[in-house]
Amino acid sequence: MTKRTRISFLRFSGAFVFLFWASAGALWAQAIEVREAIVRMVPPGQSVSAAFMTLHNHDSRDRVLVSARSEVADSVELHNHVMQDGLMKMRRVDAVTLPAGGAVSLKPGGLHIMLIGLRRTLQLGQMVQIDLYFADGERLTLTASVQMPGQEHSHSSGSGSEG
Numbered sequence: 001m002t003k004r005t006r007i008s009f010l011r012f013s014g015a016f017v018f019l020f021w022a023s024a025g026a027l028w029a030q031a032i033e034v035r036e037a038i039v040r041m042v043p044p045g046q047s048v049s050a051a052f053m054t055l056h057n058h059d060s061r062d063r064v065l066v067s068a069r070s071e072v073a074d075s076v077e078l079h080n081h082v083m084q085d086g087l088m089k090m091r092r093v094d095a096v097t098l099p100a101g102g103a104v105s106l107k108p109g110g111l112h113i114m115l116i117g118l119r120r121t122l123q124l125g126q127m128v129q130i131d132l133y134f135a136d137g138e139r140l141t142l143t144a145s146v147q148m149p150g151q152e153h154s155h156s157s158g159s160g161s162e163g
């Protein structure tokens with residue numbers, strides 16, 4: 001597999017990764033900003049992992065994330081954790097709304113992007129490409145670095161009211 005991965009991001013001040021909307025060959029400015037995108041490192045042979053990040057919507061309208069894909073997994077699902085009968089359970093969700101001017105954190109124990117059927121062994125520090133698809137048909141390509149569990153940044157901002 002010698003598939004070339006397209007570099008579609010710029011590092012800015014080493015802190016943020018700005019992403020571009022790619023649609024019909026056009027590049028649009030950074031409506032959605034992805035911060036701290038990581039994929040959880042899992043032992044060789046394990047077929048499932050998850051991706052976490054914070055999505056900032058700088059647009060003046062809501063954005064609705066409806067699906068995701070990645071080169072590293074057979075299928076990718078949007079998941080959330082819900083409390084059911086006193087237990088935290090993982091559930092697939094159809095959509096994640098990014099409110100205009102707001103941000104949504106995908107983090108352990110909450111919303112996350114599930115990578116199911118890993119096609120190759122994850123290497124620490126490796127960059128994994130993930131495509132996000134939105135309800136309006138737009139696609140966002142991001143790269144996330146593979147990190148060990150526990151090193152994920154988990155902010156304790158209690159936001160996250162998805163419609």
Ligand SMILES: [Cu+2]
Nearest residue numbers: 079090112114
């Ligand atoms: Cu999950």
